[in-house]
Every structure is written in structure tokens, then in C-alpha cells.
Amino acid sequence: MRKVLIADDLVNMRWVFERALSKAGYHVETAEDGQVAVDRALAERPDLVLVDLNMPKLDGLSVLRRLKEHYPDLPIIMMTAHVSTVTAVEAMKAGVHDFLMKPFDIEELLLTVFKAV
Structure with missing residues (x-):
């Protein structure tokens, strides 16, 4: 089972x-801040991180790095x-796999996660 x-x-x-x-069959852990x-x-x-x-504490770019x-x-x-x-370019240089723009629907979330793992 993917985590x-x-x-x-x-x-x-x-x-x-x-x-x-x-x-969808994934084992999920959560975190309330970076x-x-x-x-x-x-x-x-x-196996995958959605950030x-x-x-607070650490923003998504800091977590990514x-x-x-x-x-x-x-x-x-x-x-x-x-x-x-500028932020998108920074994230791409740091190695982000993909972006999900909020709001998004569940099907988009599942497809993006499936493609990533």
C-alpha cells in the first residue's frame, strides 16, 4: 500500500x-504544519508528499527543499x-513533481496522485 x-x-x-x-487505497498520514x-x-x-x-513554521517551498x-x-x-x-519557477528548480491549484475536485486529486506514484 502506497504511503x-x-x-x-x-x-x-x-x-x-x-x-x-x-x-482510493492509499495509507495516509497528515501534518498540520511544515x-x-x-x-x-x-x-x-x-511514497508521495502533498504539501x-x-x-506555518515552514512553508511548502522550505518543506520541498x-x-x-x-x-x-x-x-x-x-x-x-x-x-x-517566481514561486512556480523556484518550486520547479527545487524539484516539485506537480502543482494542484485550489480549489480542485477529488478526481483531479486522485489522478495527480496516481500519476506521481
Whole structure:
């Protein structure tokens, strides 16, 4: 069973992601901020990380950079409602696998996750 780590500071977003991905057969872990996401990923490597761009403690770009230092091949999907060209370029240079623009539907989420793993 593929393990997915979801990092989002909004509890309702984590709940929706966890429910959808669990129903699709993934083992899901969640993190409420960027630092917790890094700590959980380093403790037990997930197969995929979904990370919100704007979070407390560590933002999504910082999470992306830290995890890529340890797991260069780990697919990381960045989620955001607002992304500037500069941020998108930074994320691509840091190794982001894909972007999910909020709001998105569950089918789009599942397809993006399926393609990544």
C-alpha cells in the first residue's frame, strides 16, 4: 500500500484529502504544519508528499527543499490557491513533481496522485 503524507494547515482540507485517498487505497498520514511534515517524512519515508504552499513554521517551498535533500526522488506535489511565476519557477528548480491549484475536485486529486506514484 502506497504511503502518502498530506501537509496542510487547514484541518478540513486534511480531512478531505485523507478520506479521498484512503478510499482510493492509499495509507495516509497528515501534518498540520511544515515542520511536522518534515519530521514525519524523515522518520518514515512516504511514497508521495502533498504539501500546501502557505503553512506555518515552514512553508511548502522550505518543506520541498528539505525533503529533496534527503530523498531526491520523492515525488512532491505542491498545493496552492495562489502561485506567482517566481514561486512556480523556484518550486520547479527545487524539484516539485506537480502543482494542484485550489480549489480542485477529488478526481483531479486522485489522478495527480496516481500519476506521481
